[in-house]
């Protein structure tokens with residue numbers, strides 16, 4: 001075993017001890033914002049409850065970065081792009097994946113869908129009933145997330161938003177930030193904004209469309225990641241992820257030994 005690997009082992013042990021003593025657990029939503037603009041509009045919002053919620057959310061953040069999905073071709077599957085391609089600069093290493101249900105989540109350009117629209121010109125993400133987008137932020141933790149969504153609640157479907165953290169034993173914990181449902185009697189093409197802040201950083205997100213009637217699609221746009229003032233930049237769960245990569249390295253070492 002090389003000195004570098006021994007060093008990694010010692011570091012991993014120290015990080016594991018730190019993680020276990022702090023006992024990091026499920027996230028707590030510290031604040032949330034929600035606004036729904038009736039009637040929707042196939043244009044960038046300039047007024048209304050959704051925009052007000054968006055602006056209030058941004059006002060609570062110390063830093064933020066938005067994935068507006070511009071610059072991607074119409075039809076691009078979200079799973080083939082990354083944070084940088086989506087427009088995130090601070091979170092350029094983020095990756096997207098989806099479960100393929102309801103049709104793979106994909107980029108649409110312009111007003112190309114029935115009741116789903118962009119909120120920033122002119123691309124958005126189209127996702128169907130039962131669809132689920134997972135966002136892996138790697139080591140780039142954040143403690144704020146918000147997004148615009150159109151047509152949510154038409155035909156009864158809702159949009160659940162969950163965030164990923166780790167417990168002291170590095171088991172993943174998914175915490176529900178919110179389950180977006182319309183507040184309108186006529187939700188067709190309405191524009192919603194929802195934003196959330198959490199007490200600790202998260203390292204992944206999951207957006208899941210329910211499949212109540214299995215027959216509709218949502219438009220999603222402007223995924224905002226950020227941090228509230230004073231938010232920890234290097235939390236224990238991040239150290240846990242370092243430990244995980246250390247363990248992965250050890251697993252690789254074992255595999256090579258067996259191969260010899």
Ligand SMILES: [Ca+2]
Nearest residue numbers: 068120123221
């Ligand atoms: Ca956009």
Ligand SMILES: [Ca+2]
Nearest residue numbers: 115151154216
């Ligand atoms: Ca619809």
